[in-house]
Amino acid sequence: MGFQIGSFLIPYYGFFIVLGILVASTLGVLRVKAFHRDVNDFILIAAMVGLGGIVGAKVLYLLVSWRSIDLTRLTDSAYINSLMQGGFVFYGGLVGGVLCLFLCNKWFHVDAVSYIEICLPCVPLVHGFGRLGCAAVGCCYGVPFSSAFSVTYQNSLFAPNNIPLFPVQLTEAVWNFVIVLILLWYLDVLKRRRGLLLYILLYAPMRFLLEFFRYDAERGAIGFFSVSQWISLLLILLAAAMLVRKPRSGTSS
Amino acid sequence: MGVAALVLGIVSIVLGAFSAGALGWIGGIVGIVGIILGALGRKSAEVGKTGLATAGLVCSIIGTVLSIILYIACIGCAGAGIALS
Incomplete structure (x- = not known):
């Protein structure tokens, strides 16, 4: 499903x-310049996090849907290409991205952690x-639901x-x-820190709830909950535990 | 770094634009590695001599965008790849 530009189907x-990556990159560059940081470091971190995100999201997808893989x-x-083309799981990407952030520190000696607070609003922007x-x-679709806000697909492949x-x-x-x-208001207007915890505490509970309204079958489940719900619960617990801990002076998140 | 970024950028553009869906994901990964090398090249180059690294960075960004826009089916959607296969 897409639209045609010349001979290319987009x-x-x-x-x-x-579009999300371009908008988020623009926001990231503007924020990096506003905070007087190095744009090259931002590009390096964004590329590393992107690479880790793609690999992590694909690996988690392959893990949760291994039963469907022939x-x-x-x-x-052709089958390998179809596996590589579609199917990613956001939480795998989040973990892969964070791992690559720390690899940035180790390999390129860039203070990547200090960029977390600056670039954090870019993550939900791309995700949105x-x-x-x-x-x-029409992928990741919801449960059958009749109301004025319902969506009805006519030609969806999914x-x-x-x-x-x-x-x-x-x-x-x-x-x-x-x-x-909320993150822009919290970080820039209120000048508060530990934005990563706020992001997790805002996103994970909503994701946990929305999983109950998902109707696409090919998602891994453990017991009553889907894999994403278990990861949401784990993240909420971790974030809550870190929140009650007094932050060390100089830590950003 | 700059030369490597430029080579990877051109390869990713070719893969992204002309592989007709077969190698787009490889083009994306090659392009991202090119972006990393381009940024490192710009950081390590002397002032005023960042042209090659910048060219590599720009080519890699174009190649990555082309690869992603044409071939990624659905992030966040487990099952999309299986449904297409």
Whole structure:
């Protein structure tokens, strides 16, 4: 699903995610300049976090959907490409991105941790645009739901067509954009620190709740909850534990 | 660093624009590595001699954007790849 520019078919999802990356990069560069930091360091960190995010999101996707993967076709290049093209899990990307952030410190001697607070609003911004892409193509769809706010797809490759569904992707997109505004207010207007904890405490509970309204079947589950819900619970507990701890002087998050 | 970034940037543009869906994900990864090398090249270059690294950085960004916009189907959506296969 996409639109045509010349002979190229631009998929809606790719369009929205690239739009999100461009908008978030612009915001990041503006903030880095406003805080008098090195733009090259920002580019380096953003690229490393992006690489770690893509690898982490793909690895978690392969782990949670391993039952659906046909191991006998792993030598088939077309099948490998289809596996690599679609299917990522956000929390895997978050973990991969954070790991690469620390690798930035170790390998390139860049004080990456100090950039977390500056660049933090870029994360939910890209995520929000990604969810708009999900809504456009119909993946990550919601449960059947009849109301004035329902979404009904006509030609989706992913969602059941002609059935009113809960707009779970749009809800998450809007919440991500609200988180961006809250983080900007918290970090820039209130001049407070530990924004990463605030981000986790704003995003994870909403993700936990929205998972109950998801209807796409190919998501890993452990017991009553999906993998993302377990990760949400873990993150909430970790963030709450760090919040009650008194921050050391000089720590940013 | 600058030369490596430029080479990777050009490779990612070629992969992104002309592989017709087959190698777009490789183009994205190659492009991101090119961006990393480009940024490192700009950091380590003498003042006024960052042209090659900047060219590599720009090419890598274009290649990454082309690869991602054309070939990533859905981040955050487990099952999208399986559904397409």
